Amino acid sequence: MRNLLRRLAGRYGLFLGVAAAVMAGFEFVICAVVSSIDVPALFAELMKSVPQVMKDLVGQYIGGFGPADLLAFGWNHPVALAIGGAVAVVLASRAVAGEIEAGTLELVLSQPISRGRYFAGQVAFAAAALAVLSLAGAAATFAGERLYGLDALGTRSLLLLAANFFLLQAAWFGVTLLVSVFGREAGRVAFAGFLVALLSYLIQVIAEIWPKAAFLRPYSPNAYYDPRVIIKTGALPAGSVAVLAGIAVAGAALSFWRFKRRDIP
Amino acid sequence: MNAPPLAVDDLAKRYGPVRALAGVSFSVEAGEVFGYLGPNGAGKTTTLRIILGLVHASAGGVTVFGGAPADPRTRREIGYLPGEMRLYGEMTGGRLLDYFAGFRNAGPPVLRARLLAALGLEPPDLARRVKFLSHGTRQKIGLVIAMQHDPQLLLLDEPTTGLDPLVQKAFRDLVLEFAARGRAVFFSSHVLSEVEAVCGRVAILRAGKLVAVESVDDLRARMLRRLEVRFGGDAPLDLGTVAGVARTEVEGKDARLWIRGDVNPVLRRIAREEVERFVFPEAELEDIFLTYYRGGG
Numbered sequence: 001m002r003n004l005l006r007r008l009a010g011r012y013g014l015f016l017g018v019a020a021a022v023m024a025g026f027e028f029v030i031c032a033v034v035s036s037i038d039v040p041a042l043f044a045e046l047m048k049s050v051p052q053v054m055k056d057l058v059g060q061y062i063g064g065f066g067p068a069d070l071l072a073f074g075w076n077h078p079v080a081l082a083i084g085g086a087v088a089v090v091l092a093s094r095a096v097a098g099e100i101e102a103g104t105l106e107l108v109l110s111q112p113i114s115r116g117r118y119f120a121g122q123v124a125f126a127a128a129a130l131a132v133l134s135l136a137g138a139a140a141t142f143a144g145e146r147l148y149g150l151d152a153l154g155t156r157s158l159l160l161l162a163a164n165f166f167l168l169q170a171a172w173f174g175v176t177l178l179v180s181v182f183g184r185e186a187g188r189v190a191f192a193g194f195l196v197a198l199l200s201y202l203i204q205v206i207a208e209i210w211p212k213a214a215f216l217r218p219y220s221p222n223a224y225y226d227p228r229v230i231i232k233t234g235a236l237p238a239g240s241v242a243v244l245a246g247i248a249v250a251g252a253a254l255s256f257w258r259f260k261r262r263d264i265p
Numbered sequence: 266m267n268a269p270p271l272a273v274d275d276l277a278k279r280y281g282p283v284r285a286l287a288g289v290s291f292s293v294e295a296g297e298v299f300g301y302l303g304p305n306g307a308g309k310t311t312t313l314r315i316i317l318g319l320v321h322a323s324a325g326g327v328t329v330f331g332g333a334p335a336d337p338r339t340r341r342e343i344g345y346l347p348g349e350m351r352l353y354g355e356m357t358g359g360r361l362l363d364y365f366a367g368f369r370n371a372g373p374p375v376l377r378a379r380l381l382a383a384l385g386l387e388p389p390d391l392a393r394r395v396k397f398l399s400h401g402t403r404q405k406i407g408l409v410i411a412m413q414h415d416p417q418l419l420l421l422d423e424p425t426t427g428l429d430p431l432v433q434k435a436f437r438d439l440v441l442e443f444a445a446r447g448r449a450v451f452f453s454s455h456v457l458s459e460v461e462a463v464c465g466r467v468a469i470l471r472a473g474k475l476v477a478v479e480s481v482d483d484l485r486a487r488m489l490r491r492l493e494v495r496f497g498g499d500a501p502l503d504l505g506t507v508a509g510v511a512r513t514e515v516e517g518k519d520a521r522l523w524i525r526g527d528v529n530p531v532l533r534r535i536a537r538e539e540v541e542r543f544v545f546p547e548a549e550l551e552d553i554f555l556t557y558y559r560g561g562g
Contacts, residue, residue: 003367011355103351107410110317110345111368112337264319 004113004121016087016129023083023133024140030074031144034067034152067152071141072227075161080137081201081222084169087133088126089193092176095122096255098186100265109264119256123177130169138162153231160236161227167244168225172197174251181258184265221247268331270295270342270418270449271316276325278311278473285311286473289325293418293451298444300464300481301453304550308473309453310348313422316451317345329418341369344416348423348453350407354396358386358406361395365410374413383435384408400427408436412443419443419450425459437463458547461485469553476557489523489556490548492531496520497539507534525556 074080099105109118138158145151153161176193183189200220207217217223224240271293278286286308293299303309314320316327318334332339352361366374381391384405395403404427412419419440425433440463444450454460460467461481469476469484477484489511494500500520505513508530512523518541524531528545535543 003364007353007356007364011353102353103347103349104353106314106319106347107345107351107365107407109319110340110343110347111365112341113368114335114337117337261321263321264314 001113001117001121001124004108004118005125008121008125012091012125012129015090016132019083019087020133020136023080024136026077026079026083027074027137027140028144030071030077031141031148031150034070035144035148035150067150068231069228071145071150071152072161072231074141075137075165075227076225078201080165081168081197084130084133084165085172085194085197087129088169088173089176089190089197091122091126091129092173093180093183093186093189093193095119095126095177096180096259097183097189098180100184101186103265105264115260116256119259123252126173127170130166130173133169134162134166137165154234157230157234160230160234164225164227164230164236164240164244167241167248168221170248171221171244171251174248174255176251177255178251178258181255181262268328269293270330271299271451272328273312273316274326274328276312276315276327277323278308278315278320279323284473286315286322289470289473289475291468291475291478293449295417295449296444296447297466298440298450298452298464300460300467301451301470302455302457302460302467302550302553303470304455307455307470309455309470310422312470313345313348313420313451313453316420317343341371342417343420344411344414344418345420346407346411346422346424348426350404350426352395352403352406355394357392357394358398358402359391361406362391362409362413366413369414371414374415376415377409377413380409380412380439383439384432385435401429401432404428405432412439415448417448419448420453421451422453423455424452425454425456433459455550457550457553469557471554476554484553486526487556488548489525489552490528491546491552492522492524492528493542493544493546494520494522494535494540495542497541501534501538504531504534507531 096105099108109115138161141153141161142155142158145153172193175196176189179192180186180189200222203213203216204220204222206213207215207220207223221244224237224243226237226240229240230236269292273292274290276286276289277284289308289312291299301309301312311320315322316329316334317340318336327334329339330342334340353364356364362374362377366377380386386402386405386409390398390402390406395406398406404424408424411421421440425436428436437459440450440452444465450463452460452464464481466478466480467484468478479487496518498518500515500518502515504510504515504520504522509524509526509528510522510531511525514521522531
C-alpha cells in the first residue's frame with residue numbers, strides 16, 4: 001500500500017499544496033481583516049440599510065460581531081467550504097471512476113494487491129489530505145491571531161473547529177466515493193458530488209432564513225458543521241460528530257461493498 | 266505446484282441479456298504457449314479479466330496454480346499485459362516500472378535489464394513522461410511491466426499491437442524463451458499468423474463460445490486455405506477433383522480454391538496451365554471459421 005500512497009502523493013501533491021495554501025491564506029486574511037477595521041461598527045452601519053432577510057441571514061450565520069464570531073465565520077465562508085469540498089470531491093471521484101476512465105485500474109488491480117488494500121489506500125490518503133487541509137487552515141488562523149494580537153479563539157476551540165471542518169469534508173468524500181464506485185467518468189461523479197454539497201449548503205441557508213423551511217435543517221449535513229457552537233460552548237457536539245462521521249463511514253462502507261463486487265472496468 | 270498454471274472450467278459471463286461467454290473450458294500447462302484466438306468482440310478480453318479476478322464470472326470457475334484469481338498471492342505469479350495499454354501519463358517510464366514492481370515486495374525485478382535491451386528501450390525513453398511517448402514505446406513498457414518479475418504465468422492480450430516487425434520478432438523470441446524455462450504463456454490475439462508463430466496449442470473463440478481447442482499443427486492440417494488463380498484461358502473444370510481441394514468457385518478465367526493440407530497436388534495441376542495471376546494469402550480467422558462451419562472440422 002505504501003507504493004500506492006507514494007503515487008497518490010506524487011499525483012495530488014501540487015493540487016493539495018495549492019488547496020492548503022489557499023485555505024491557509026484565506027483564514028489568515030480573515031484575521032488581518034478582523035484586526036484592521038472596526039468590524040462591529042462597520043457591520044452595525046451596514047445592517048441599517050439591508051433588508052430584514054439579510055439581517056436574519058447574517059445574524060444566523062455570524063451570530064455576533066466580535067472577533068471570535070468573525071473568525072468562526074471565516075471557517076463557514078463559502079470559499080473555505082468550496083476548497084474543502086473540492087479536495088474531497090476530486091479525490092473521491094478519481095479514486096475509482098477516474099481510474100476506470102483513465103484505463104489504469106485494470107492494470108493496477110491485476111497486480112498482487114487486493115481490492116480492499118487498494119480501497120483502504122485511497123481512503124487513507126484522502127483522510128490524510130483532508131486532515132492536512134483542515135490543519136493548514138487552523139495553523140493560519142492561529143498564526144494570524146498571534147500576529148495581529150486577536151487572541152479570540154483558544155487553541156482547543158481552533159482544533160475542534162478544524163475537526164468539525166474535517167468531518168464535513170470527510171462526509172462529502174464518503175458520499176462522492178459512493179457515486180464513484182458506480183461510475184466510469186470522474187467528471188460526472190465530481191459534478192454529482194459538488195451538486196450534493198451545494199444542495200446541502202443551500203438547504204441549510206434556506207432553513208436558517210425562512211422559518212417555514214426550518215424543518216429541513218437537520219437533513220443538511222452542513223447543519224452539523226457549526227463553528228458558532230464551538231466558539232460559544234468550547235465543545236464539538238457529539239451529535240454533530242456522530243452524524244458527519246456516520247455519513248463518512250457509511251459512504252465508505254457502502255462504497256467498499258460495491259467496489260468488491262463490481263466488474264473492472 | 267501440481268495444479269496447472271491455468272484451468273478454466275465451464276466459464277460463462279452475461280451482461281444482462283447479452284451473453285459474453287458460455288461454456289468455455291481449457292487449461293494451460295507449464296512450458297506451454299497457449300493461443301487464444303478470436304475476432305474482436307469474441308470474448309477474449311472478458312476471459313482474461315475473469316482469469317485476473319477483475320470481472321466476476323456468471324458461472325464456472327478459474328484457478329491459477331490451484332488458487333483463486335482474486336487472491337493477491339495468486340496474482341503474485343501472474344504477469345499481465347492488457348489489450349488497451351493505458352498508463353499514468355504524468356509518470357516517467359522508469360518510475361512506472363518501479364511503481365508496478367513495488368506491488369510485489371520481491372526485490373529488484375530480475376528480468377528488467379534483459380527486457381529493456383531486447384525490446385530496444387533506451388534510458389531516454391524511460392526518462393520521459395509516458396504521455397509524451399509513442400504508442401509503440403508505451404506498449405513496450407507494458408510488456409516490461411508484465412514480464413520483469415519473471416512470472417510463472419504470463420497473460421498477454423493482443424501483445425504486438427503497435428510494435429514494429431523487428432520488435433515483434435524480438436518479443437516472440439522472448440515469449441518462446443519464457444516457455445522454454447517452464448513458464449506458461451496465455452497469448453490472446455486476433456491475428457492467426459502471430460498465434461501460429463509462437464503457440465503450441467490454440468483455443469478458438471467465436472461469439473463467446475469455444476469453436477475448438479487443438480494443437481497448431483492439427484489446426485494447420487485441418488484448416489481450409491484460400492487460393493485465387495487467374496488463368497490465361499478458361500479455368501480448368503477438373504480443379505475440384507485434385508487431392509486436397511475441398512471446394513471450388515470457377516468463373517471464366519478466375520478460380521477460387523479452398524485447400525486443406527498439402528498444397529503440392531494443386532500447384533502441380535495449376536502449373537500445367539498458363540497463369541496470369543496467383544494469390545495465396547496468409548490464412549485469416551475467417552478461413553478457420555469456414556473450416557469449422559462448412560464441415561471441415
